[in-house]
Amino acid sequence: MKINIYYGGRGVLDDPTIYVIKKMEDVLIELRVEVHHYNIYEYKNEISTLPQTFKDVDGIILATTVEWLGIGGFMNQFLDACWLYGDKEKISTIYMQPVVMSKTYGEREGILTLENAWEILGGLPCNGLCGYVEDRAEFESNQEYAHIIEKKAENLYRTISQKAKGLPTSNQAVTRSVLRSQSMELTPQESEQLSVYASDDSYVKKQKEDIIELSSMFRNMLGQQTEDAETEFISAFRSHYTPNEEIAGKYLFEIEGKEKPLFISVEGDDIVCHYGEEEVYDVYLKIPYEIMNNIVAGRESFYRAFTVGDLTAKGVMRLLQGLDKIFPFME
DSSP states (O other), rough: OEEEEOOOSOTTTHHHHHHHHHHHHHHHHHHTHHHHHHHHGGTTTTGGGGGGGGTTTTEEEEEESSSSSSSOOOHHHHHHHHHSSSHHHHHHTTTTEEOOOOOSSOOOOHHHHHHHHHHHOEEEEEOOOOEEOOOOHHHHHHHOHHHHHHHHHHHHHHHHHHHHOOOOOOOHHHHTTTTTOOOOOOOHHHHHTTTTHHHHHHHHHHHHHHHHHHHHHHHHHHHOOOTTTTTTTTTHHHHHHHOOOOOEEEEEETTTTTOEEOOOOOOOEEEEEEESSSSSSEEEEEEEHHHHHHHHHOOOOHHHHHHTSSEEEEEHHHHHTHHHHSSTOOO
């Protein structure tokens, strides 16, 4: 079974939807489901290619956050792309579970919007999950809420496994009779943009790697030497350190590709930072080199990388959440 998750929020640190879909993803992986996660804001210049990722999927989760009114721009753009460029025959076989969390009013209307949109596209909507979150920390620590989220993920798995059917709806009738999309005359450039190559995950990943390689090459041409492997990241942590009297502890970063872990100890105005094994620490983090590089460059935050599963951590969670306070790389 294959399920794709499409997150339509802005990726902000305190977005409760990120926690919910991470929880659901963990449950689906335990059920041996192949899960792929797409943050739509990362594809904002190529949203029209995302419907091509529906190939071979059995179900999808459309997740977003109501911050002031409705389901937001990225998710609306994605649904427009599904209508204009999606394979309607394939969509008709895909189950969709909506997830809408709200910091204000309107989560139920958001669920209804996603269900109606998917039915008009010809797809198969499932019972969704919605909720209002006033305090994110309290919401994430509530075990009853966590149990509800896990059950919703299990229900999606059962619905797809059993190929559950529903009664006909007026939305489906509208799709057949009135709202048929017109065939589009595409230029060669537009056809290339919407080709399978542009939407292929491995192709996109290779393009990103090439961009990083070219950026590094041009930095060297301009005389900017890369940091020595034994001191990489250390100067960045020291220069961005912002003391906080509530945060004092020891962090051990195991960075993929590095022979030795990076140890950081902070207390008051003092910071110790070096590569080497340490037996005593409060938080242990395992992080890919690329993610660490993105964080130090200000393109990512520690907490967001943790919530979406880009890094793993164990230890004192209060100190983990405080990393972005004492090392504000994104400012």
